[in-house]
Amino acid sequence: MGEALLLVLLVLDFGYRNAEVESDSCDAVSMLNSPTIPTHPLLSIICCCKSKINKDWRCSINHIYREQNVAADALSARNIDFWSWIHLFETAPDFLKDILYADAMGVSKHRSVAA
Numbered sequence: 072m073g074e075a076l077l078l079v080l081l082v083l084d085f086g087y088r089n090a091e092v093e094s095d096s097c098d099a100v101s102m103l104n105s106p107t108i109p110t111h112p113l114l115s116i117i118c119c120c121k122s123k124i125n126k127d128w129r130c131s132i133n134h135i136y137r138e139q140n141v142a143a144d145a146l147s148a149r150n151i152d153f154w155s156w157i158h159l160f161e162t163a164p165d166f167l168k169d170i171l172y173a174d175a176m177g178v179s180k181h182r183s184v185a186a
Contacts, residue, residue: 081159088128093135095143100134139179142170 082090094100102117103124111117124130145167163171 082130083123083126083128090128090130092130092132093140094132095135095137095140097134100132103132142167142174145170 078092102111102113103120107114107117107121124132149164149166
């Protein structure tokens with residue numbers, strides 16, 4: 072949940088006013104998109120995230136299955152090249168451009184589920 076708040080703050084700091092956040096954490100997405108439970112142990116973090124999300128901009132928080140999160144998989148596969156836990160790219164790295172283009176065009180990757 073803390074990563075979601077940090078991401079929202081960074082996006083605002085860079086001046087973006089339209090953001091779509093995708094997470095494979097169904098619980099985190101649900102907490103941010105549902106009414107807040109006053110007794111929830113993460114109440115302060117949830118409220119802080121919601122406060123930032125509801126600022127003067129468009130921000131959606133959506134669930135995505137881990138298998139569909141191809142960009143995150145590509146970035147994590149390259150983690151040996153990174154030294155800290157957060158990285159900001161002004162432009163997409165070359166290895167990510169085709170993946171982001173396919174995502175923007177709505178090309179989806181089917182999820183394999185064992186029956």
